[in-house]
Amino acid sequence: ATACAFLAVWVLTSQAAVPAELPRSTPEQQGIDSAAVADFVEALDTEIEDVHGLMVLRHGHVVAEGWWAPYQPEFIHTLFSLSKSFASTGIGLAIAEGHLSVHDQVISFFPDAVPEEPTWQLEAMRVRDLLSMSTGHIGEDLRAFSFDSDSPLPEAFLNLPVAHKPGTHFNYNTPASYMLSAIVQKVTGENLLDYLRPRLLDPLGIEEATWSTDSQGIALGGFGLSITTESIARFGQLYLQQGQWEGEQLLSAEWVEQATSRQTSNGSNPDSPWDQGYGYQFWRNRHGAYRASGLGGQLALVMPEQNAVVATTSGTSQVADIFDLVWDRLAPGMQDEPLDDNPAEVERLRERLSNLSISMPAGDPAADGYQDWLGRSWQFGQNDLDINALALRSQGEEIIVVITTLTGAHEIAIGNGAWVPGRTGLIPGAIGALLGDDQGHGHRMAAAGAWTGADEFTFRLAYTETPRVATIRLQFSETGLALDIDQTGGLAPRVAPLTGTPVSE
Structure with missing residues (x-):
């Protein structure tokens, strides 16, 4: 992962935090080995597909935070069942x-x-x-x-x-x-x-929040809420603090205890994060922890024994693996007392957090002749994706793909080895309802791609306020275009590739 992402910055002073802002700290000041945090982040980056945001809190202080480009800290993110x-x-x-x-x-x-x-x-x-x-x-x-x-x-x-x-x-x-x-x-x-x-x-400082409703204006409850990664962390910290926030009891401690305790059995496997019991819309976890949890890795993992919270936003099917990394890589580095400063490991962690990106297609340096496909267009018969036509051209260093659907022509600017942000009304696959209403402004997105062969162009389209990332592969021949869309994490059904025919010039 080499693209630019949000740079985590620690506040090393002893001044009081700005109201409604979480205090920042080095890991060592909160009793965590920076090497353990760096190893945890590295494992998330290399072993888990499509983590989008991370925040780790210890003793109420943010000790690590990072976002995988093209995701940004200020972007709200669909929570699915964490709602x-x-x-x-x-x-x-x-x-x-x-x-x-x-x-x-x-x-x-x-x-x-x-x-x-x-x-x-x-x-x-x-x-x-x-x-x-x-x-x-x-x-x-x-x-x-x-x-x-x-x-x-x-x-x-x-x-x-x-x-x-x-x-x-x-x-x-x-x-x-x-x-x-x-x-x-x-x-x-x-x-x-x-x-x-x-x-x-409002008391938690969660300013950006939307919640989808039914036809009667009732919030969907079980899904549909969108907030930022930091807002998820704040919510987890509120529960860790037994409902207290900045000296005010927002939620009764009795309710926190009831909601996060095992109210019903949901399995008997002692090693499964899904079998530890269920509370009041909270899952019990191993090692005395509990979580608010949504499809694709939207997590507020609350760890009372460690006085810690781990919040993630993601688009992955490897949620159980995230838990294993917390217990195997991160938790062992947590001690009861502050640790000696470790500037070298703090710098390694900072460097790791400043260079995060979800994966981008790797270009084929031997690919040549792809210019033959620029400036062309193809048309498609009736299909489940409602794609009628596709056109391809270059614009400076970017490739422009124009996909025409029933809702019109959707132009996507794709960076060559870099994410190009934008907005689009394009909804590939059966995911429209889960993206929510774009209010006519188009969905926030970013695209990056590469020529993965002389006759093949691959790009990833990330809907950056959702867990959804589509990998779109275009394979060209003189007789047609094969278009394949794969959406990660099992978050949408896989649709058979489409075949387009050239449009005569």
Whole structure:
């Protein structure tokens, strides 16, 4: 990884931090060996595909932070299911204000949406069953629930079959997380995001936050929240501090204890990070830790025994490997007392953090003759990607690819061994709904590529406010163009390559 990225800078003075800014420190001042942190970062960079952002906190101080180009610290990032832990926090705050309790029946909040003859299982379902993923639903029945419906979703949820007695079976249930959001809105009269702003987000200094909603304006709860990597770290630090922030008790310590304790069993493998128990929209982890966790490696790993938090944003399928690196590389370097200064290792860590990038295609130095394909265009028949045509040209050091879809022509400037930022309305593959509404401005993106052969051009298109990175390979011949799109981390279905025919000049 050699491209330029955000440079981590440590504040080495003893002055008080600016309000709402996390204090920075060298690792040694917080009892961590910089060599262990550097080894951890190096392992993330070389062994885990597409980590986008990292922040490590010890004793409330940031000891390492880095972003892999083209991702930047100020970019919000889609959290997927890490959103669930924020929805749970909303419930905790509403309980503290007397709006409800975990023992309330779910149907009591939506009397107009209850079936005429509710089953005893539905009547027995409590708020705590939503929180602990133990509603009694089975996966086959949950698949009938659609977030895209224009009809009220609470009614759809309450009409799902409930196979088991609530509280007896763990089954991962994103519609249940949605219901937590719907309940907060029902009892407070505010959308979940609006409710959280003055009570949680503003005090934590989380200024940039968006949350997708359903057709009724209810935040989706189980996914759809976007915030920065540092905001994830702040959220984890709040829980590590038992709900306290800058001398104020934002969240009751009792709620933190309940939410992060094992409320239901979800497996028996002592070595699996997925089998350590589940709390109230938080996963238990090995070594006494717990986490807020989302698809692709959106993580707030809270480590009470080490008084540490590790926050990541990513687009990877290697989440379990990230945990292993924390326990095998990072945690052993944590000591109880400050360590002697180690300027050489601090510099090595700083250097590592200042040169991070997600992978870019490597050019073939022997590739020649690719100029023959510049200035040409190809057309495609009907396909699942809705791509109608593609054109290719050069502009200075950049390659310009123009992809025409049902929504128009989308021009992408691609750097040669460097990331070129921009915005695009192009949505490759079945990922549109998960990118969210671009408000007509186009999605923030960056592209880098190379001629990987005389007749092949490969580029990566990173949607830099999401975990999604598409690798697009163009293979040229006189008879046609093969276009292949691969999206990392299993975050979108793989689509068969398309074949285009040349457009006559």
